[in-house]
Amino acid sequence: MAVMDILENAQGGKLFAATAQSFGISEAQAKSALASICPAIARQLKIKSGNDPATFDALLDLLDDGADGSILDNASDLNGSAALSDGNAILDHVYGSRDAAIRTMRGLAKDIPETALVKLSAIGATAVVAALARTQATAQPQPLAGQPQRLSGGGGILGTLASALLKGVMQELQRKFAPRRRRRSYTDYFGARRTRRTTRRRAKQPSLEDIFGSILGTKPS
Structure with missing residues (x-):
């Protein structure tokens, strides 16, 4: 499902209205802007993950930890200060700086x-990473193909993408994205204190290429 279709269905179809109200613009403006912004960010993130092994591995780790995109269903979380901070960190990493983004x-x-x-x-x-997580969770209930199996139990968590070079990253991320499991900070995935997991050979189903293809509408039917 394309990223805009995912957003259309979120919050009972009221995501754009809630976002517009939060930021003082019309619903039509919010929807039109996100229709351009989100695919652009997704394409840039796809390029970044293809060129930067650290980003690729970190994103796979994040998805494999059970991310489910549930933040999209809560207007106060998606439009709150923590999500804004998370999104700014993503932009900084993906575009080189927030100003460039x-x-x-x-x-x-x-x-x-x-x-x-x-x-x-x-x-x-933030919504793009949530859409990636929701697509992966919907496509395959098991951990991302090629990843070692983990013990089941507890609800899904959703981290979000932050810079592998970013220091002092947000500690409230997992509280927002995963209320039912122990929260992990940005640094567990992408920060300066990130501990690399043992390299493993990953299968192709579903691959990041598949997931990006789905949210960008380029995956072959």
Whole structure:
């Protein structure tokens, strides 16, 4: 399912209205802006994960830990301060800096006021990672193919992508994304204190290529 279809279905179809209300823009503006912003971020994240082994491994680890995208279903979480901080960290990592990311987003959503655009871009980044997680969780209930099996039990958790070089990353991420399991901070996946897991050979189903293809609408039917 494409990322915009996932967002359309979230919060009982009210995600765009809730986001618009939070940031002082119209529902039509929010939907139009996210329709441009989210695929652009997803494409850039796909490129980053293809060129940067650390990002690739960290994203696989994040998905394998049971991420399910549930943050998309809670307006206060998705539009809250923690999600904004998480999204800004994603933008910083994927685009090299948040300012560079915002310059790109400005060209995609020219009618959005600057203050709202900054927030909407961060939420878009968080939503993209949530959509990846939801797609993976829907496609395959087991850990991502090629990953070692873990003991079952407890609810899914959702981390989100942050810079492998970023210091002082957010500690509340797992509280927002995974209320039913022990929370792990950004640094457990991508931060300066990240401990690399043992390298393992990963199978191709579902692969990151499959997941990105699904949310970008490029996966062969």
